[in-house]
Amino acid sequence: MHDWLAYIQDHNQQYLDELVAFLRIPSVSSLSDHEADIRTAAHWVAERMRSAGIDGVEILPTGGHPVVVGEWLHAEDRPTILIYGHFDTQPADPAEEWVRPPFEPVIEDGRIFARGASDDKGNMLIPILAVEALLSTEGTLPVNVRFMFEGQEEIGSPQIPEFIDRYKDHLACDLVLSADGLQWREDQPALFVGFKGICAMQVDVSGPATDLHSGIFGGAVQNPLHALSHLLDTMHDAAGRITVDGFYDSVVPITDNERRLINQVPFDEQAYKDQLGLSEVFGEAGYTTYERAWARPTLEINGIWGGFQGEGVKAVIPSAAHAKITCRLVADQSPEEIISAVTRHVDAHSPEGASARVIPLSSHAHPYLMPADHPGNKAAHEVLKDEYGVEPYYVRLGGSLPICSLFLDKLGVHTVMFGFCLEDECIHAPNEYFRLASFERGLRCYGKMLKRLAEY
Amino acid sequence: MHDWLAYIQDHNQQYLDELVAFLRIPSVSSLSDHEADIRTAAHWVAERMRSAGIDGVEILPTGGHPVVVGEWLHAEDRPTILIYGHFDTQPADPAEEWVRPPFEPVIEDGRIFARGASDDKGNMLIPILAVEALLSTEGTLPVNVRFMFEGQEEIGSPQIPEFIDRYKDHLACDLVLSADGLQWREDQPALFVGFKGICAMQVDVSGPATDLHSGIFGGAVQNPLHALSHLLDTMHDAAGRITVDGFYDSVVPITDNERRLINQVPFDEQAYKDQLGLSEVFGEAGYTTYERAWARPTLEINGIWGGFQGEGVKAVIPSAAHAKITCRLVADQSPEEIISAVTRHVDAHSPEGASARVIPLSSHAHPYLMPADHPGNKAAHEVLKDEYGVEPYYVRLGGSLPICSLFLDKLGVHTVMFGFCLEDECIHAPNEYFRLASFERGLRCYGKMLKRLAEY
Numbered sequence: 001m002h003d004w005l006a007y008i009q010d011h012n013q014q015y016l017d018e019l020v021a022f023l024r025i026p027s028v029s030s031l032s033d034h035e036a037d038i039r040t041a042a043h044w045v046a047e048r049m050r051s052a053g054i055d056g057v058e059i060l061p062t063g064g065h066p067v068v069v070g071e072w073l074h075a076e077d078r079p080t081i082l083i084y085g086h087f088d089t090q091p092a093d094p095a096e097e098w099v100r101p102p103f104e105p106v107i108e109d110g111r112i113f114a115r116g117a118s119d120d121k122g123n124m125l126i127p128i129l130a131v132e133a134l135l136s137t138e139g140t141l142p143v144n145v146r147f148m149f150e151g152q153e154e155i156g157s158p159q160i161p162e163f164i165d166r167y168k169d170h171l172a173c174d175l176v177l178s179a180d181g182l183q184w185r186e187d188q189p190a191l192f193v194g195f196k197g198i199c200a201m202q203v204d205v206s207g208p209a210t211d212l213h214s215g216i217f218g219g220a221v222q223n224p225l226h227a228l229s230h231l232l233d234t235m236h237d238a239a240g241r242i243t244v245d246g247f248y249d250s251v252v253p254i255t256d257n258e259r260r261l262i263n264q265v266p267f268d269e270q271a272y273k274d275q276l277g278l279s280e281v282f283g284e285a286g287y288t289t290y291e292r293a294w295a296r297p298t299l300e301i302n303g304i305w306g307g308f309q310g311e312g313v314k315a316v317i318p319s320a321a322h323a324k325i326t327c328r329l330v331a332d333q334s335p336e337e338i339i340s341a342v343t344r345h346v347d348a349h350s351p352e353g354a355s356a357r358v359i360p361l362s363s364h365a366h367p368y369l370m371p372a373d374h375p376g377n378k379a380a381h382e383v384l385k386d387e388y389g390v391e392p393y394y395v396r397l398g399g400s401l402p403i404c405s406l407f408l409d410k411l412g413v414h415t416v417m418f419g420f421c422l423e424d425e426c427i428h429a430p431n432e433y434f435r436l437a438s439f440e441r442g443l444r445c446y447g448k449m450l451k452r453l454a455e456y
Numbered sequence: 457m458h459d460w461l462a463y464i465q466d467h468n469q470q471y472l473d474e475l476v477a478f479l480r481i482p483s484v485s486s487l488s489d490h491e492a493d494i495r496t497a498a499h500w501v502a503e504r505m506r507s508a509g510i511d512g513v514e515i516l517p518t519g520g521h522p523v524v525v526g527e528w529l530h531a532e533d534r535p536t537i538l539i540y541g542h543f544d545t546q547p548a549d550p551a552e553e554w555v556r557p558p559f560e561p562v563i564e565d566g567r568i569f570a571r572g573a574s575d576d577k578g579n580m581l582i583p584i585l586a587v588e589a590l591l592s593t594e595g596t597l598p599v600n601v602r603f604m605f606e607g608q609e610e611i612g613s614p615q616i617p618e619f620i621d622r623y624k625d626h627l628a629c630d631l632v633l634s635a636d637g638l639q640w641r642e643d644q645p646a647l648f649v650g651f652k653g654i655c656a657m658q659v660d661v662s663g664p665a666t667d668l669h670s671g672i673f674g675g676a677v678q679n680p681l682h683a684l685s686h687l688l689d690t691m692h693d694a695a696g697r698i699t700v701d702g703f704y705d706s707v708v709p710i711t712d713n714e715r716r717l718i719n720q721v722p723f724d725e726q727a728y729k730d731q732l733g734l735s736e737v738f739g740e741a742g743y744t745t746y747e748r749a750w751a752r753p754t755l756e757i758n759g760i761w762g763g764f765q766g767e768g769v770k771a772v773i774p775s776a777a778h779a780k781i782t783c784r785l786v787a788d789q790s791p792e793e794i795i796s797a798v799t800r801h802v803d804a805h806s807p808e809g810a811s812a813r814v815i816p817l818s819s820h821a822h823p824y825l826m827p828a829d830h831p832g833n834k835a836a837h838e839v840l841k842d843e844y845g846v847e848p849y850y851v852r853l854g855g856s857l858p859i860c861s862l863f864l865d866k867l868g869v870h871t872v873m874f875g876f877c878l879e880d881e882c883i884h885a886p887n888e889y890f891r892l893a894s895f896e897r898g899l900r901c902y903g904k905m906l907k908r909l910a911e912y
Contacts, residue, residue, distance in 0.1 A: 222738040228760070278677060312819075
């Protein structure tokens, strides 16, 4: 056995005790009551990095919750890897649904239960400890390493774009490894190579100055609910393809290889329908369900309202009608471009007798797509295959992960999602937990990955 | 001057005092607290009918609020006229908006202010007093007269259809005069020859078993809000014509004469738009605004809801979406036929991947159309022209007045709306009033109308 792997085994109990101590800090970023806890967590992280042998550890201000940085840059002529994670957590409510108190970690059945165990404290502690094991046993690292651990991921990282701009020099690297990532199943690794962007809008249709009696005025004036239904219906064709002019203009087509990789992920349509309570799947012709969900942009109405919603009957033509829309974007669509396209569509399709406007809402993220054959993915592929004994899937997420496109945009580098959380670990929900087996596997994988990246 | 007109003049103060006493009874039919007041009002009406010389006055049970009937049937070989009205009122809320207490009538500036003054106590008292004047001065009436005054009009007359069936013999007649009617303006009489019917439905669209994350499932499953928008949008074309198959099948086309009569009513489009705060009128091609509102059937969405309606963004595909619809019907459409047509339409147009159903709601009334040249209208035309000095307009209402189609259906007779309320008299609103001039005019018109109907 390599010395560094033996070191990890020998320190197993210490590492778990440290994870318990880290999880005891209720570093909830969304609640102002916990601001001091966020600072405590930042200090805990900085101290642990220092004791691991990491240089230049600093807690940097952002205007909001701080960022902890550090580096080890003594591997001459070797690539520099930036390791990212976050030490803030989601709130623990609803408190009554936790079987064990959320900030009093308990280890049971090979799992550690606590808020933040999986997302992301358990995962972000791994690379620090892996670096310690390598430095302690080999006296050096196979690559240069930088660290960036933030305290505001769970509130959307509002100050991080500016932070990255300001501390570019502290963050310069050849590749990012994000410790805020997941695997497919306990026995199946995955590389997450794409995240959708997002933009959000409200459509407001206005008609008469006040609500009108639909018996007296019906048929003689435009009904804003009719106008809204029409506007919304013109945004998709019957097969679910988006009919907003220009919507697909910037979409990078899926390559044959990307399709092959997506469809290597087994899909059980009946199980999917059963899980969702649906009689059929539905979507853009010519694409599989995973292609639709992962690799094609969407325009979804999230809410619609206007007029009478109570019991019984109220004969009213309302003066206004509203809808909320989010679009999920794929490379190279931009939120600005899509908001413009939808606005033009609404202007062009507004029915006679009513006026409609589009108001952009605050959700806003660029899509992210990493080439499947990127050297970072190749390295991770080898490490994961070695660890799991099976080839990783190449998957994408319909959700947004703005940090990846931020790093690409501002630092010019791609991000390998290299985390060991699993989907069933109650992330953002009561009774969050992290598998101890994943914790140990993560330590092994990070050590192997840093070694593998020496050849990057 | 005729003796009966002199009688009315002589009794002016007494009649007003009696109207005040009648209006003091808070006979609100929708509030169970006022059940005794409804009975008090019924007794007051019955007593006043008896003292007017009307025979066979009875308070008849309905299972709900009672009906007061009476008759005078000594005009051999003359037609029998049924006079209809109601002694119940709307509630008085919001109480704080009444300048004077709603059930303490005050006479000011030629107006009597109280809940029910115009709708319908002031109006329904008129025919009783006019009959008294004729009987007192002439000892006889020019026609046979029956009376039916109900106590549940403001709650939709739920027991009246069964009541009419049961008491057909008490109500048999050649023509109905409804004292629950209005005129166009203080200087402009009108005959109301059509009321629309109504039917109401809720459309429920259901999709996935629970709300889904629109980032994860968007594009891969049918969104019930998309399905609902599509269903609703398929119900009209761009010009506002209803595209539900079979919707217009039973519509009796407007005759040239009916169009001529409708368009004799002056219409100031700019004033209409200004009043409603609209930049343009809108509706079915080939029809004027009054034709659309009065004589063409409509399908109006009254409310729509589903998904997220709060501030900001919530990335959700809701499991369900809903809309409320009312259709206003014209002769000879039936509510049942239209509910079937809309149900068939929804079945035929339900998008893939979602299911939709139509649930009929309780509003339900048949349309009513009276020939403009009906002898009852001819008689009313002459009387109103004589009184106002100008020809009456022939108008229709987009609203429903189920009593007219009930009388036509169950008694086989048409109803001349012969009331003297005016649109500005705050009916159903705070500070309702009735013009004393209309009260006096009504007394004269009822006397003249009964005389004119001797030739019916």
